[in-house]
Amino acid sequence: MNAVAATLGGPASxxxxxxxxxxxxGTAAMFYPAFALVAAVSFFPLFYAIRQSLHRADYLELxxxxxxxxxxxxxxxxGGLHFLxxxxxxxxxxxxxxxxxxxxxxxxLARPIRFRTAFRLVLAFPWVVxxxxxxxxxxxxxxxxxxPLADLFSRFGLANPLSDPHTALAGVVLAxxxxxxxxxxxxxxxxxxxxxxxxxxxARLDTLNEWQRLRYVxxxxxxxxxxxxxxxxxxxxxxxxTLVLAMTGGGPVGATDVLGMRxxxxxxxxxxxxVACTIAVVIxxxxxxxxxxxxxxxxxxxx
Amino acid sequence: MSAGRRARTRRGVADVVTYAALLLACGFVLLPxxxxxxxxxxxxxxxxxGPHWWPHAPTLHNxxxxxxxxxxxxxxxxxxxxxxxxLALSVGLAVHAAYAVARRRFFGKNVLLxxxxxxxxxxxxxxxxxxxxxxxxxxxxxxxxxxxLVYAAWLIPTLIWLLRGFVAAIPPSLEEAALVDxxxxxxxxxxxxxxxxxxxxxxxxxxxFVTIWNDFLIGFALxxxxxxxxxxxxxxxxxxxxxxxxxxxxxxxxxxxxxxGLLFTFLQRAFIQGVTGGAVKG
Numbered sequence: 001m002n003a004v005a006a007t008l009g010g011p012a013s014x015x016x017x018x019x020x021x022x023x024x025x026g027t028a029a030m031f032y033p034a035f036a037l038v039a040a041v042s043f044f045p046l047f048y049a050i051r052q053s054l055h056r057a058d059y060l061e062l063x064x065x066x067x068x069x070x071x072x073x074x075x076x077x078x079g080g081l082h083f084l085x086x087x088x089x090x091x092x093x094x095x096x097x098x099x100x101x102x103x104x105x106x107x108x109l110a111r112p113i114r115f116r117t118a119f120r121l122v123l124a125f126p127w128v129v130x131x132x133x134x135x136x137x138x139x140x141x142x143x144x145x146x147x148p149l150a151d152l153f154s155r156f157g158l159a160n161p162l163s164d165p166h167t168a169l170a171g172v173v174l175a176x177x178x179x180x181x182x183x184x185x186x187x188x189x190x191x192x193x194x195x196x197x198x199x200x201x202x203a204r205l206d207t208l209n210e211w212q213r214l215r216y217v218x219x220x221x222x223x224x225x226x227x228x229x230x231x232x233x234x235x236x237x238x239x240x241x242t243l244v245l246a247m248t249g250g251g252p253v254g255a256t257d258v259l260g261m262r263x264x265x266x267x268x269x270x271x272x273x274x275v276a277c278t279i280a281v282v283i284x285x286x287x288x289x290x291x292x293x294x295x296x297x298x299x300x301x302x303x
Numbered sequence: 304m305s306a307g308r309r310a311r312t313r314r315g316v317a318d319v320v321t322y323a324a325l326l327l328a329c330g331f332v333l334l335p336x337x338x339x340x341x342x343x344x345x346x347x348x349x350x351x352x353g354p355h356w357w358p359h360a361p362t363l364h365n366x367x368x369x370x371x372x373x374x375x376x377x378x379x380x381x382x383x384x385x386x387x388x389x390l391a392l393s394v395g396l397a398v399h400a401a402y403a404v405a406r407r408r409f410f411g412k413n414v415l416l417x418x419x420x421x422x423x424x425x426x427x428x429x430x431x432x433x434x435x436x437x438x439x440x441x442x443x444x445x446x447x448x449x450x451x452l453v454y455a456a457w458l459i460p461t462l463i464w465l466l467r468g469f470v471a472a473i474p475p476s477l478e479e480a481a482l483v484d485x486x487x488x489x490x491x492x493x494x495x496x497x498x499x500x501x502x503x504x505x506x507x508x509x510x511x512f513v514t515i516w517n518d519f520l521i522g523f524a525l526x527x528x529x530x531x532x533x534x535x536x537x538x539x540x541x542x543x544x545x546x547x548x549x550x551x552x553x554x555x556x557x558x559x560x561x562x563x564g565l566l567f568t569f570l571q572r573a574f575i576q577g578v579t580g581g582a583v584k585g
Binding site for chain 2: 023024026027028029030031033034035037038039040041042043044045046048049052060101104105108109111113119121122123124125126127128129130131132133136137138140141143146147148150151178186210235238239241242245246260263264267268273276277280281283284287288291
């Protein structure tokens with residue numbers, strides 16, 4: 001069809017074709033530069049990390065090919081399972097505190113209350129505090145000699161929760177939840193605004209009490225947004241490095257050594273780039289697995 | 304009658320519980336911040352005199368010496384400079400790409416768009432070590448340029464996502480009218496579409512600024528010298544082998560959380576649009 005038009009067409013159609021072609025070039029010029037930058041800075045390093053994880057490293061130079069030996073070493077003798085279980089505990093702890101807190105506060109803020117804007121502002125605030133600042137604020141708050149809780153801690157025979165291997169992870173998890181719950185709260189609040197007023201009204205007329213309305217009407221309607229917030233919180237806390245780096249550096253005696261922290265200490269403290277990249281690839285792989293699982297769960301949701 | 308009163312009492316109790324719970328939560332949020340604020344206006348002797356909330360002899364010494372000292376000023380200037388350059392580069396590229404995505408068809412659109420958005424799933428910690436090695440290899444380690452390139456590339460996928468929505472909300476008839484009036488397509492984009500994207504660009508700017516102001520990972524991994532050090536990395540320099548000088552450190556900490564906090568307080572809507580869009584990157 002196009003060919004026919006081209007052979008039969010006079011100057012007008014040739015001009016149209018030229019216009020179309022220059023337009024396509026214009027569109028390409030609008031999109032491809034952004035793609036090129038993203039590909040260079042996101043994909044290329046990822047391939048580099050995967051390649052390095054299959055080789056030995058000689059400081060910054062790529063060493064000999066070792067297949068999967070880096071991964072085997074990591075999990076057999078390199079403490080990989082320990083880092084992984086600390087990471088999972090960190091994520092589980094953060095979720096266990098941040099999710100109920102975020103949803104609960106959103107439900108309270110959705111009630112007809114006074115000073116709602118002020119409450120929402122204060123309660124969402126930790127969301128904009130950086131991980132490093134969060135870490136330092138809590139580290140100083142926990143201080144066992146000069147902090148406001150020093151008396152309380154000493155009564156339990158604790159110098160400082162962060163310096164005791166039994167309590168350090170809990171201390172970091174509390175700080176992590178402080179920063180994580182506002183995201184859950186904001187997503188839940190946004191979802192609550194989409195619950196139609198007449199649905200709530202109908203539920204009230206059906207003489208459901210407040211708890212029943214929550215359980216059978218509101219929560220099912222906001223479930224998918226809450227799930228998205230849960231997914232984001234899981235991935236954020238799993239990939240988080242800075243908070244642990246600020247508060248404990250992975251210690252004491254490895255009690256808070258999450259995978260992400262380990263990438264940093266292997267790379268920038270011990271200069272073992274092969275080990276660092278191996279852990280980085282493990283983190284990436286687990287992200288992909290978790291995302292795939294979450295997508296399946298979200299697909300199964302109504303709506 | 305008594306049923307009505309009971310219902311009213313029950314609502315009264317529920318209100319009391321609501322306010323109590325909200326105030327308790329506010330306490331949880333504010334205690335570490337207020338404690339830092341209190342510390343930041345105390346001199347060392349007062350800090351070491353044991354914990355107390357109300358400072359006896361408040362002073363701005365820590366701010367003037369620590370948070371606003373020459374070194375720290377340089378870090379602040381660096382963060383602002385990198386944020387401004389990244390803003391220009393990332394939003395400049397993303398707004399064009401978002402327009403092409405929302406309005407045009409081009410070769411490989413769906414695949415390339417999927418690839419761009421897939422990079423949101425790549426956690427920063429997985430690529431930061433290769434970025435360090437590569438930046439040393441190509442001679443960009445410890446420069447402003449590498450910071451700007453990496454931040455821009457990390458922000459662009461989210462910015463395209465964010466801005467595409469804003470472009471789609473503009474009726475195409477406006478551009479068509481401009482074309483009828485003899486505008487070229489590119490001019491129609493700059494003169495008609497771009498001005499209407501202002502709220503989207505505002506949300507994008509907030510996202511870029513807060514991301515860079517708050518980021519530690521990239522600044523830590525890709526720079527070394529004071530000359531190129533960003534604010535958050537500079538904050539870490541208060542932690543030394545000899546211990547931590549808490550007064551100046553808390554002053555600097557308060558200062559570091561202030562700009563993002565103020566933006567959030569006054570621009571909540573742009574903020575929530577920008578940062579929920581950006582909440583995805585780990």
